[in-house]
Amino acid sequence: MSTIFKTHIIPKLKLDALEASETKALQQVLEVLEATGTDVYKNIQNNSDFSGITANFTTQVALQIYFHPQRYANTTEGIAFVIAWLPLLKEGIYPDEKSTRKLVEFLTFNLAYFQSEVFSKTTEQQLFQVLKILVESPSEAALPITQFLIQRIFDIRDVLSSEYVIQNCLKHDLLSGTYAVKQDDETIDTFSFTKDSNFVNCFFEDNWELFIHKFHQLLPVGRVYEKTAYDIMTPWFSSDLAAFYEANPNIALTAIEALKERLIWADAQSDALLHLTTAEGNYPLMQALANKKWDAGDVLLFNTRDTSLPKQQQDAGYINFLDWLTADSGANLNSEAFKDYGIKILSENTANNLPLECIPFWFQVAHPETGFKNHTETFNTLFSKLFLEDDSFGLLPTMRLKGEDFQVTGPFVIRTIAQSHSNVLLWFERLQNDGLKNPLNQFLIRAFSDAGEALLELFTAEEQENLQRLLLNLAYATRDSSAIVKAKNIPLIAETLGFLCVESGNFTRVNEIWALKDLDTNATDVCNQFARKHYINENSPLTLNSIQAWFNYLGDYYYSLTKEAVWVPEALTTQGERVAQYFNLQNEDVGFFIHRLVNRVLSFHKRCKSKEATNPIFKTISADIEVFLTDFLGKLKTKSFT
Incomplete structure (x- = not known):
């Protein structure tokens, strides 16, 4: 039994004011306090009959045990008095509201003392153990103590005391469970924090x-x-x-x-x-962040965005971020916020989370002539990873536009992102010196390739010619590029040129494009198919030049062992009758040309025959030549020889 209870509390207990049920409750209190040797306890034992009576720990009993304001007159004694409550509190015997509020007064007045060096850690541990039990108790004592702690925490006028209470609440796991509230009908309701x-x-x-x-x-x-x-x-x-x-x-x-x-x-x-x-799953603070003009702190906050944040709210955040980057002529690009957090916002991401506005932003800050030269490498590295290195999306990425997923297309890049096709050509022309090492060139190549035949509608004939020349120059500037870059881009350039070069009979340009196969083996099939389409075109009328080209390339086909001019066999096996009909319709004397054609074909046929035994390839070539001669001579009218 504590000295305070033995000396100051128990001797002042008044039994005559208590009902039998209250007296029995007081008896239990004395037993918990190990005060069975006191006169009060003996008096209860000798003069009370509790048969059929249930102990009732009323407010009257609580006041006699806990309400002793004079004990708080001395700080040390007051602390000892409160700590002496522990045995009772552990047994669920709690103070009444009046006694609790007196305790709160004492605690409030002595907060500075609790923070002093003279207040021992052991005593502090016991004091907060009392408070923890009271806060978590299903009694009327819970609310006043909880209110005291929360008020002290929120009172930043006294920062030191607030911090003291905060640290002890954390240390003793206070305010983490429930709190109890006494209702008007005297019932106790419990609520979670x-x-x-x-x-x-x-x-x-x-x-x-x-x-x-x-x-x-x-x-x-x-x-x-x-x-x-x-x-x-x-x-x-x-x-x-x-x-x-x-x-x-x-x-x-x-x-x-x-x-x-x-x-x-x-x-x-x-x-x-x-x-x-x-x-409903909405993020009100992130929505507020999305709807304001940003500063560096907002960038920091957005960098901590939740991965579950709805894409619509992320969209607005990314656009605000881009606006912040370009504000004040790009001054924020030099900020610590961008270096520490802004780069992460883009780098730790995927293209399908980003708004379409990222693409014109990229061209704005990374183009050699836009005035952001110090940041070109940074953004080329970022957007190369997002838009070029991830091939899972194909040529162009899926991004965000007006709150929806949007598959970026070549025509869209040209029409909308570049705003007008003249801008695209201007960008492209000024990027020529960088070759394919510049990711902007690689992205534009993807856009042109994706646009395909739509290029013929997007550009005038003059612009198409200009674009063909730009693409050819860029392709031949790749000789010093890495194998990976060439493998990805030369075939796309060849495909794009195939869409642009549709004029029949322009074999100078056809041969330039066809020759791109020599820059990278991945472009071989594309280039050969392109050449075949022009040299063997059923929809274009034959000319002496085109016929002559077929048989000039017969030599390439022969000497390369069928590796070059791979469309020659198709010309030999499908065009014999067509060539004969062409000569049959000529009014001029074409005999000299026919003799040269036949002699050239027979010359290669003879060579193939002489080598058939050593290499089966020559047998295949001679067989194709024989098909041509049979079809051609079978349909050629005799007068054509004269």
């Missing part, structure tokens, strides 16, 4: 605005690198709090500013509040 209407009613005068104001004031307060009140309150966040922010967007903006101060001054993350969600 949740920021809802009950919480605001009990601790902030039923005033949400008052609570939010104090909450925002507290957010930036605390020791750097240490836990703060925020860590106590994080489990309290609720959909009700989110709904309040959603209904009050201006207050949500003040939360954003408080969070930025917290991150800057306390150097502490605040993801839980930033990613607070309503019952």
